[in-house]
Amino acid sequence: PQRRMHHSQIDMRAKLGGMYVQSAIAGMEARILGYDEGVFLNLEGRVAEGPGENIFIVKNGVLKTNDNSESILEGITRSSLLEIASHLGFSTEIGPITKEEFFTADEAFFCGTAVEVTPIVKITDGSIPLQPLQEYTLGSGSPGKITIKMRQTYQEIVRGQIKKFRKWLTLVND
Incomplete structure (x- = not known):
């Protein structure tokens, strides 16, 4: 599995070309092994992000x-x-996510410009060399209610359907 560089080595807020190479390799590795996407761990072994x-x-x-x-x-x-x-009234927490939290989550999702909100329903852990792969199914094995609501609301905002968030949009004339 790929590991993200530590934030003390490079400013992770910067979109640097070299970081895209690591992400591309991780994504290719996941697909070669038959998975939809990979997940980076940080140097401490906690969940960092997707490629x-x-x-x-x-x-x-x-x-x-x-x-x-x-x-x-x-x-x-x-x-x-x-x-x-916050708008929907959901509680949030910002902080480290351990592998155990990830594997036992009720729901999980990726988010980003390209993927918007993409549910994660199954995780295969291959982070321990020479150990059998462990599979984890999140919740019922289908996207959860909060994930679905977050995805639906995000898509409504992108389409300009929620007035409060229209300031996020830049309209383009034909």
Whole structure:
């Protein structure tokens, strides 16, 4: 598995060309092994992010995502979803996500400009060399209610259907 560089080595807030190479390799590695996407761990072995996405988990109705100390790019979509969660009345937490929290989450999703809000329903852990792969199914194995609501609301905002968030949009004339 790929590991993200530590935030003390490079400013993770910067979109640097070299970081895209690591992300591309991780994505290719995941697809070669038959998975949809990979997940980076940080140097401490905690969940960092996807190759081009931030990660949210949901446990007991609380949305949780990492902060910059976990070697992530604090994405615009991530920030937007934190505002959307507040708008919807969901509790949020920002802090480290352990592998155990990730594997036992009720729900999880990737978020980013390209993927918007993409549910995660199954995780295969291959982080321990020479150990059998462990599979984890989140919740019922289908996207959870909070993930669905976050995705639906995000898409409504992108389409300009929620007046409060229209300031996020830039309209383009034909």
